[in-house]
Amino acid sequence: MNVDGVLFALLAGAGLLTAIAALLAREIVHTIMWIAILFVSLGLVYFLLEAPFLGVLQLAVYAGAVTILLLFAIMVVKKRIFSKEAVTGIGVSSVALAVALATLFTLNASSVTPPNGGRVYDTTLLSVSLFASYGAWVLALGFVVLSALVGAVYLARESRGRRIRAEGE
Amino acid sequence: MIPLDELLVFSGLLFSIGIFGVLTRRNFIMLLISVEIIMNSAILNFVTFSAYSPSSSVAQAVSGQGIAVVLIGLAATEVALGLAIVLALNRIIGSVDVAKAMELRL
Numbered sequence: 001m002n003v004d005g006v007l008f009a010l011l012a013g014a015g016l017l018t019a020i021a022a023l024l025a026r027e028i029v030h031t032i033m034w035i036a037i038l039f040v041s042l043g044l045v046y047f048l049l050e051a052p053f054l055g056v057l058q059l060a061v062y063a064g065a066v067t068i069l070l071l072f073a074i075m076v077v078k079k080r081i082f083s084k085e086a087v088t089g090i091g092v093s094s095v096a097l098a099v100a101l102a103t104l105f106t107l108n109a110s111s112v113t114p115p116n117g118g119r120v121y122d123t124t125l126l127s128v129s130l131f132a133s134y135g136a137w138v139l140a141l142g143f144v145v146l147s148a149l150v151g152a153v154y155l156a157r158e159s160r161g162r163r164i165r166a167e168g169e
Numbered sequence: 170m171i172p173l174d175e176l177l178v179f180s181g182l183l184f185s186i187g188i189f190g191v192l193t194r195r196n197f198i199m200l201l202i203s204v205e206i207i208m209n210s211a212i213l214n215f216v217t218f219s220a221y222s223p224s225s226s227v228a229q230a231v232s233g234q235g236i237a238v239v240l241i242g243l244a245a246t247e248v249a250l251g252l253a254i255v256l257a258l259n260r261i262i263g264s265v266d267v268a269k270a271m272e273l274r275l
């Protein structure tokens with residue numbers, strides 16, 4: 001078994017374990033920590049699959065934006081984030097995670113072979129394909145995001161009837 | 170090179186875990202997270218089949234990655250809308266338990 005297979009087995013095992021742990025965790029903040037690790041391992045799998053742009057996008061959008069959005073929602077919704085405020089072991093586990101990721105990257109940097117017989121995927125090709133043949137899709141995605149923004153603002157605002165009722169009281 | 174069947178099994182297992190979460194959890198935020206896991210398994214399938222495409226032209230093979238880019242954008246949009254719904258639910262019924270949300274109207 002080559003290096004890619006071993007790395008994928010490690011990443012997939014970590015991903016499955018963290019997905020199960022995320023669903024079984026009692027604290028919802030722990031769920032979000034586990035899900036962030038799942039997103040990071042999926043991003044590394046994309047790097048192994050010769051899709052570096054998607055890997056970066058996964059890290060930025062999922063491990064970055066979505067995780068922080070979920071944390072903000074919990075912060076707004078819950079009065080107390082943790083049931084016990086002092087949490088032990090986060091520092092140690094983050095150092096362990098950093099060491100594990102560093103070893104993964106140094107292992108991976110030396111011996112990456114593209115799958116499927118040496119065909120190398122280029123980010124330039126992806127962008128050309130994205131804006132030449134999928135240009136309408138990208139435009140439609142922009143409109144979907146815009147309308148979702150309007151919808152989110154509409155949903156999250158203070159409701160009008162309630163405000164009138166509160167002023168009347 | 171990663172074996173194709175291992176990738177597909179991984180994606181299928183992630184999908185099943187997400188389905189389990191959707192069916193068993195009642196917290197709305199947990200539902201959103203489970204849906205995210207399902208979306209991620211679908212995106213992983215697109216990237217996998219893009220890498221294993223039998224087509225010899227790179228431009229055709231890379232189109233799976235283009236669809237994955239669009240899907241990641243859609244998933245992020247869905248999370249933003251879902252969290253707006255979480256805020257509205259919390260304001261109206263005072264909790265994020267979907268079993269307590271029994272009326273469709275706000």
